[in-house]
Amino acid sequence: xxxxxxxxxxxxxxxxxxxxxxxxxLNIMELCKAYELPVKGTCxxxxxxxxxxxxxxxxxxxxxxxxxxxxxxxxAFFVEDNSRLGCQIYIDNALEGLIIRLAQESD
Amino acid sequence: xxxxxxxxxxxxxxxxxxxxxxGLLKLKCHLIDALPIPGGQCAEIYPKKPIYDIxxxxxxxxxxxxxxxxxxxxxxxxxxxxxxRVERVEKQDDGSFLVTSSGGTIHKAPVVAIAGxxxxxxPRKPPVQHITEFEGKGIDYIVKDPEKYRxxxxxxxxxxxxxxxxxxxxASGVAKSVSxxxxxxxxxxxxxxxxxxxxxxxxxxxxxxxxxEVKSIDGNGSLSSIGxxxxxxxxxxxxxxxxxxxxxxxxxxxxxADWGLNISKNSIEVDTYDYSxxxxxxxxxxxxxxxxxxxxxxxxxxxEATLMVQSAFKxxxxxxxxxxxxxxxxxxIDGFK
Numbered sequence: 001x002x003x004x005x006x007x008x009x010x011x012x013x014x015x016x017x018x019x020x021x022x023x024x025x026l027n028i029m030e031l032c033k034a035y036e037l038p039v040k041g042t043c044x045x046x047x048x049x050x051x052x053x054x055x056x057x058x059x060x061x062x063x064x065x066x067x068x069x070x071x072x073x074x075x076a077f078f079v080e081d082n083s084r085l086g087c088q089i090y091i092d093n094a095l096e097g098l099i100i101r102l103a104q105e106s107d
Numbered sequence: 108x109x110x111x112x113x114x115x116x117x118x119x120x121x122x123x124x125x126x127x128x129x130g131l132l133k134l135k136c137h138l139i140d141a142l143p144i145p146g147g148q149c150a151e152i153y154p155k156k157p158i159y160d161i162x163x164x165x166x167x168x169x170x171x172x173x174x175x176x177x178x179x180x181x182x183x184x185x186x187x188x189x190x191x192r193v194e195r196v197e198k199q200d201d202g203s204f205l206v207t208s209s210g211g212t213i214h215k216a217p218v219v220a221i222a223g224x225x226x227x228x229x230p231r232k233p234p235v236q237h238i239t240e241f242e243g244k245g246i247d248y249i250v251k252d253p254e255k256y257r258x259x260x261x262x263x264x265x266x267x268x269x270x271x272x273x274x275x276x277x278a279s280g281v282a283k284s285v286s287x288x289x290x291x292x293x294x295x296x297x298x299x300x301x302x303x304x305x306x307x308x309x310x311x312x313x314x315x316x317x318x319x320e321v322k323s324i325d326g327n328g329s330l331s332s333i334g335x336x337x338x339x340x341x342x343x344x345x346x347x348x349x350x351x352x353x354x355x356x357x358x359x360x361x362x363x364a365d366w367g368l369n370i371s372k373n374s375i376e377v378d379t380y381d382y383s384x385x386x387x388x389x390x391x392x393x394x395x396x397x398x399x400x401x402x403x404x405x406x407x408x409x410x411e412a413t414l415m416v417q418s419a420f421k422x423x424x425x426x427x428x429x430x431x432x433x434x435x436x437x438x439x440i441d442g443f444k
Contacts, residue, residue, distance in 0.1 A: 074295065076354075
């Protein structure tokens with residue numbers, strides 16, 4: 001098993017250094033939940049709720065935003081150019097050193 | 108007043124299946140749901156998504172599962188109060204509960220089963236200051252009566268089908284003016300609707316404002332203008348009678364949090380013996396409950412519903428003896444009616 005290091009900055013600006021296994025088909029939303037960070041993941045990872053909305057703060061090249069993810073971002077708030085849904089980012093070796101920031105929650 | 112044996116709050120898969128298991132024990136059920144249709148998340152969030160972990164179905168669409176559950180419970184003739192959110196649950200001196208929903212409908216039963224899933228679906232509200240002060244005074248999250256906007260200036264926000272469809276409808280001779288504000292320059296709605304929106308914009312009947320979002324609102328008592336921030340061109344103020352932010356629905360626990368139930372992390376704590384809550388007579392099943400080892404799966408909700416109704420029976424008929432029977436030996440569902 002190999003591990004990558006991912007930094008998550010929470011909504012209180014607190015940094016969390018997480019170790020993420022690359023062989024469990026985990027996504028960023030699931031990783032945050034596993035570390036008990038305040039990410040709801042309401043829809044279970046189907047890109048249907050935006051509760052795992054985050055900003056990519058490092059220069060990593062990630063998988064493309066799918067139509068479904070873009071649709072959901074249309075319904076989210078505080079959306080920026082570096083917005084992504086954590087559930088659509090799968091953890092692999094290319095993510096070593098990734099830094100993400102959790103987006104503010106909306107009601 | 109509607110009287111029944113079990114009031115089920117939430118008409119998602121778990122609430123629907125409760126009717127079946129209760130029916131086998133000759134208990135009558137009435138379902139209440141904030142959504143206008145049964146099915147909960149399966150109907151509202153992902154009706155076209157296949158589910159692979161329903162026993163006996165290698166794959167079933169969420170919407171199909173709801174249809175199947177509706178046919179499965181049909182012989183037991185459940186009642187429905189749809190499109191109304193449960194506001195109050197009050198225990199009476201005789202031990203029964205009065206459950207009042209947002210339309211003022213009152214329901215009475217000795218047992219309440221909360222199968223509320225993630226809570227009730229409510230419109231997503233944009234994070235704009237003072238937005239709640241203008242709700243119903245120029246800001247509507249749902250279009251109920253389009254005639255209301257006849258001859259008025261209307262701004263619509265959103266990029267999905269409902270934003271597109273209402274823009275097209277209101278721009279076709281209903282409203283005085285319609286502006287559609289969207290955060291990107293492309294839309295992911297139905298291609299036919301997207302084409303129509305671009306046509307209306309070309310013909311000057313719809314003011315299409317893309318790469319922009321509404322950032323502020325103003326008015327004296329009722330809405331009179333909104334501030335739209337464009338990605339590159341800064342902020343402009345637009346006079347309008349109405350702003351319709353159409354960003355879909357998202358679930359929230361809502362009034363359930365105020366009923367005196369033990370709640371931890373947005374879920375209701377239950378005893379796994381029968382999924383009873385800290386209030387005798389109120390049970391919680393499916394995604395809304397929590398206990399050690401809880402998994403939020405439809406199939407777990409079905410199991411919880413089945414065990415829960417056994418205890419419900421003892422509350423409804425304290426003097427009767429419950430004997431468990433298999434559907435196969437009773438000649439089908441008719442044997443239970």
